[in-house]
Amino acid sequence: SSARTFADLADFLILRPKADKEVRTEVAAYAKENLIGIPYQMTTGILTKKFEEGVTAPARSQCAHLVWYAYKKFGFDLDSNGGLIVKPQDIALSDQVEVVQAFGFDLDELWS
Numbered sequence: 001s002s003a004r005t006f007a008d009l010a011d012f013l014i015l016r017p018k019a020d021k022e023v024r025t026e027v028a029a030y031a032k033e034n035l036i037g038i039p040y041q042m043t044t045g046i047l048t049k050k051f052e053e054g055v056t057a058p059a060r061s062q063c064a065h066l067v068w069y070a071y072k073k074f075g076f077d078l079d080s081n082g083g084l085i086v087k088p089q090d091i092a093l094s095d096q097v098e099v100v101q102a103f104g105f106d107l108d109e110l111w112s
Contacts, residue, residue: 011104015097019076031070038066045084064088071096 017024034057041048041060048060051072058069068078068086079086080093089111091097099107 012102013092013099013105014101015092016100017071017076017078017097019071019074023074023076027070027074027076030073031066035061035066035070043085045086050084050086064091067091 017027019027038057038061039059040062042062044050044058044061044065048058050065051058051069058065061069064086068091071078076096078091078094078096080090080095083090093111
């Protein structure tokens with residue numbers, strides 16, 4: 001495969017929540033224990049509640065919601081706009097995360 005092939009692949013953005021390492025470790029352990037295997041539902045937050053206190057895990061979720069939910073359990077709200085649905089761009093635009101690495105994204109115009 002050539003470098004051109006790699007350049008044509010999907011863009012990516014690696015983000016890290018601005019929580020200390022101990023909290024990130026706790027969030028990862030919680031997610032591993034409670035969020036694996038949850039059925040997919042794109043409309044989580046509209047047809048079901050986005051978050052419920054006292055509930056260990058949502059009944060259904062989607063990719064960005066799972067990440068948001070895990071951190072929300074530990075007091076970090078990564079949803080930049082607080083809307084009903086958590087989208088990847090909501091997390092990317094959050095002031096609670098930092099960019100670790102980006103490929104193919106213009107960070108000055110990120111979803112603006």
